[in-house]
Amino acid sequence: MTRLRACLVAAAAVTTAAAGTTALVATNAQGATNAATALSNRWYAAAPYLMPTDNNPPDAGAIMDATGLKAFQLAFVLAPNGGGCSPTWGGTSPVSSDTAVQSVINTIRAKGGDVSVSIGGYGGTKLGQACSDPASTAAAYQQVITKYGLHAIDFDLEEPEYENTAAIHNEIGAAKILQQNNSGLYVSVTTAGTADGTGWFGKQMLLEAKSQGFTPNNFSIMPFDGGFNGAASQTSALTNFNSILQSTFGWDQATAYAHEGFSGMNGRSDTGEYFTQADFQTVLNYATSHNMDRFTFWSLNRDRQCSPVDNGGTTSGTCSSVAQNAWDFAKYSVQFAGVTPPTSTPTPTPTPTPTPGTCKTAWSSTAVYTQGNEVSYGNHNWVAKWWTQNEVPGASQWGPWQDEGSC
Numbered sequence: 001m002t003r004l005r006a007c008l009v010a011a012a013a014v015t016t017a018a019a020g021t022t023a024l025v026a027t028n029a030q031g032a033t034n035a036a037t038a039l040s041n042r043w044y045a046a047a048p049y050l051m052p053t054d055n056n057p058p059d060a061g062a063i064m065d066a067t068g069l070k071a072f073q074l075a076f077v078l079a080p081n082g083g084g085c086s087p088t089w090g091g092t093s094p095v096s097s098d099t100a101v102q103s104v105i106n107t108i109r110a111k112g113g114d115v116s117v118s119i120g121g122y123g124g125t126k127l128g129q130a131c132s133d134p135a136s137t138a139a140a141y142q143q144v145i146t147k148y149g150l151h152a153i154d155f156d157l158e159e160p161e162y163e164n165t166a167a168i169h170n171e172i173g174a175a176k177i178l179q180q181n182n183s184g185l186y187v188s189v190t191t192a193g194t195a196d197g198t199g200w201f202g203k204q205m206l207l208e209a210k211s212q213g214f215t216p217n218n219f220s221i222m223p224f225d226g227g228f229n230g231a232a233s234q235t236s237a238l239t240n241f242n243s244i245l246q247s248t249f250g251w252d253q254a255t256a257y258a259h260e261g262f263s264g265m266n267g268r269s270d271t272g273e274y275f276t277q278a279d280f281q282t283v284l285n286y287a288t289s290h291n292m293d294r295f296t297f298w299s300l301n302r303d304r305q306c307s308p309v310d311n312g313g314t315t316s317g318t319c320s321s322v323a324q325n326a327w328d329f330a331k332y333s334v335q336f337a338g339v340t341p342p343t344s345t346p347t348p349t350p351t352p353t354p355t356p357g358t359c360k361t362a363w364s365s366t367a368v369y370t371q372g373n374e375v376s377y378g379n380h381n382w383v384a385k386w387w388t389q390n391e392v393p394g395a396s397q398w399g400p401w402q403d404e405g406s407c
Contacts, residue, residue, distance in 0.1 A: 067330045076118050176214040224275065268322065270403065284332050304318075
């Protein structure tokens with residue numbers, strides 16, 4: 001499920017972490033403690049995604065002051081772009097030598113907050129793909145837990161990794177190991193959402209979890225970028241996903257909701273859907289009334305108004321493309337955590353009318369396109385997400401083309 005983003009060494013290393021608490025009292029190279037007093041799980045369940053070093057990252061402390069938010073979901077930990085089973089930020093910055101993300105975490109914790117770290121996401125090579133088995137995958141993630149003294153972690157299992165059976169086996173197995181070896185660790189698993197709840201690959205992931213005897217705090221779906229239209233389509237997908245959880249794990253409805261989560265996209269999605277503050281309120285009401293375990297969104301980097309408001313009818317990684325005050329959407333996370341956010345002047349939330357842009361060069365079935373190349377097709381402009389040839393723009397929601405709006 002696209003969201004605009006625009007494996008220690010061996011099993012023995014995992015075993016030595018079995019005491020669990022070791023991971024929560026680690027020290028960094030500067031000698032300062034990484035551990036923080038754990039927040040309630042409700043805060044980790046409400047933590048919105050934040051890219052701490054990309055997409056014009058906002059000041060986390062300012063968001064906390066303006067909204068009352070205490071928890072952040074930092075994204076994303078991947079395998080190195082050059083290969084190997086060791087954790088990096090975005091495939092480029094080794095966790096072992098990181099100071100930039102650590103500084104963001106220190107700021108948040110100094111104000112009484114905390115973070116979860118999300119692994120995976122859309123695109124890039126995941127550790128489940130790069131590491132040889134669940135134990136080595138878990139050992140790589142244990143480095144992240146130990147480095148930052150984490151109390152929570154998110155497995156974002158989506159395109160293209162969740163189509164890889166071996167990779168999902170490694171990720172789910174690693175999640176189970178980490179859950180066992182880090183006492184009290186809050187574990188969420190996030191995957192693609194469809195109108196039916198989740199698609200074939202999402203269902204296979206759930207069956208893998210069942211086969212390994214792994215139950216996280218929640219399985220969350222992302223009901224956007226799949227032909228959704230406002231809150232009603234999202235709550236319908238959540239209802240359908242609840243039925244999938246019941247049938248897969250043999251849970252009753254209430255138990256399934258207690259292990260279910262929502263991960264939305266604020267404002268304009270990658271495929272041109274719009275989700276306003278009113279939509280978020282409706283889904284929040286659904287989540288709380290059904291006692292769901294998680295309510296989050298992508299992303300805080302986008303939780304501010306574009307200029308112009310609709311961003312020219314395109315999706316941005318740094319603003320929402322809808323009318324809003326800064327951090328409007330973060331306040332719904334605060335409400336889910338059970339806290340009343342500070343008041344502010346309400347902002348009207350009309351769905352903007354996209355302004356058609358100038359059409360790019362027409363797409364050709366014989367041309368080779370690489371990441372960043374732009375074309376026009378079907379009165380829309382499209383940008384290539386990776387190398388492609390003879391793949392029609394818009395033919396598949398999982399395809400190589402991202403819709404940039406009408407032209």
